[in-house]
Amino acid sequence: MPKRNADGAPTPGRTAALSVLCDVREKGAFISAALDKYFSEHNLPQIEKRFCTNLTYSCEENRLKTAYVLDRFLQDREALSVRLQLILEMSVSQKLYMDKVPDSAIVDEAVKLTRSSGAEGMTGLVNAVLRKAFTSLDTDFIWPDREKDRAGYLSVMYSVPRWLCEKLSEEYGDDAEKICAYRGQHYITVRPNRIKYPTSEAFRMKVLDKKVWDCEKALFLDAWYIRGASDISRDADYASGGFSIEGVSSMLAAEALNCRSGMQVLDACAAPGGKTAYIAEGMKGTGRVYAWDVYEHRVELIRAMARRLGLDNVRPVVRDASVFREDMAQAMDAVLLDAPCTGLGVMDNKPDIKYKVSEEQVRELTALQEKLLETCSGYVRRGGTLVYSTCSLLKEENEEQVRLFLRKHPEFRLVSLPESFGPLRDRMTDSGLQILPWRDGIDGFFIAAMKRE
DSSP: OOOOOOSOOOOOHHHHHHHHHHHHHOOOOHHHHHHHHHHSOOOOOOOHHHHHHHHEEEEEEEHHHHHHHHHTTOGGGGOOHHHHHHHHHHHHHHHHHHHOOHHHHHHHHHHHHHHTTTGGGGHHHHHHHHHHHHHHHTTTTOEEEEOOOOHHHHHHTOOOOOOHHHHHHHHTTHHHHHHHOOEEEEEEEEOOOTTTTHHHHHHHHHGGGOOOOOOEEEESSEEEEESSSSSSGHHHHHTTTTTEEEEEEHHHHHHHTTTTOOOEEEETTTTTTTTHHHHHTTTTTOSSSEEEEOOOHHHHHHHHHHHHTTTTEEEEEOOOTSSOOOOOOOOHHHHHHHHOOOOOTTTOOOOOOHOOOHHHHHHHHHHHHHHHHHHHHEEEEEEEEEEEEEEEOOOTTHHHHHHHHHHHEEEEOOOOOOOGGGGGGOOOOOTTEOOOHHSSOOOOOOOEEEEEO
C-alpha cells in the first residue's frame, strides 16, 4: 500500500485514480486507455501505478454496489458533482475490496481529495457519510434479498444493470449469477508471430526466457499469459514483430476458418487487426487477406500492424462491409465476420462496457449483425467457409442470428470446429459454440463456422 503524505496532500495513486475515473465518467473514455494516457503524462512510482490501477478497476467494476451503499446515507447522491461522487465511491470500494487499507486512512485520504478538488466546504459531509457507512458495513448493513428480488440482488451485488440481469436470467437460468459474479485473473495474453516462430517452444526459448516476466502457457493454441510486464507495447521484440497481444478467444475465432496457404480470405470487420494477422501468419505470408473497416483511422491500425509483423499478404481497405460488392461475389475461400456487438463477453476485463450497453443498442446491433451476415455470405465461394463470431453472451446476437441465417440460406450448413479447439468442441450446439468466461477461463465469445455447399 502507498505511504500517506505528511504534507496534507492525497497520495499520488488516489489522485491518479480520481483523474482517470473522471475521464471515464465524464468523457466516456475506456479505463485502459485513460490509465495509459495518465501514466504516459505523469511519472508515478510503480507502487502508486499498481494501487491506482487496482482502485480504478475495483471502483468501476463495482459501481452499482458502492452507489447502493452511499444511497443509504445520502439524500440525493446524484446532486453532488461527479468528482465528489467518485471520491465517495472510491472510498467505499476501498472499504469493501481493499482490506489492507485502514478505515481511518480511507476517510482521511477522501477528505484530502475533496480539499484538493477545491471543495473545502464538502469535507465535513464526506467525512460524516463515510464514517456512518463504514460503521454500518461492519455491523448492520442490509443488502438486497436474493429470494425476494433475484434480479435486484444480482444487479447490486455484482454491479450489472438490472435489465441485463433479467435478460441473462431468462437465457441462462441459475448460471446468470456465475456470469455476473465472474472476476478472472488479469494478465496480458500474447502469441508469437507464427512466421518467425513456428512453434510455441521456439518462441519461449528465443523470446520469453530472456524476459523478467511471469509467463504461463495457455491451454489453447500458442498463447501465453504474461504478468509483470510494464508497457509491453514498447518491448523491443514486440516492436520488431516478434509477437502480438491478442486474447485466446479472438485467436480461436480466426482459427475457426481453418485457413491454408494460398487462400483468398476476407476479414470483414477487421480493426485493429489481431485476427487478420493470425490468419495471414497461418497462411505463411501467401495468398491474400483482405482486411476491411469502415473508418480510416482504424484501417491505419491494420496497416501499422501488418508493417510491424512483416505481413505482405494483408490488404487493408476502408470499406463498409454491409454494402455488397458485386465484383467479389463468391470470390473468397473463407470469410470471417467478427461482428460489432455489445462486448458483454469481455466485461470482466472491461467493466465499463456493461454500463454503456442499452436495450435499444442491442436491437440496433442485432439488425446490423443480420445485415452483415447476409452481405458477407455472398462473398463465400462454393465449398468455402463463413465464420460468424462476436464477443457477446446474448443469444439474440449469437445463436439466434445463426439459426435465422441458416433458415434463410439452406446452401450453408454448420460444420465442426477444428481439432485445435480441444475440449471446447464438445460444447458446440446446433448453432455454434458459446464460450463462457466463468466456465472456460477465457473471454466470452460466440463462434460458428458454416460451409457453403
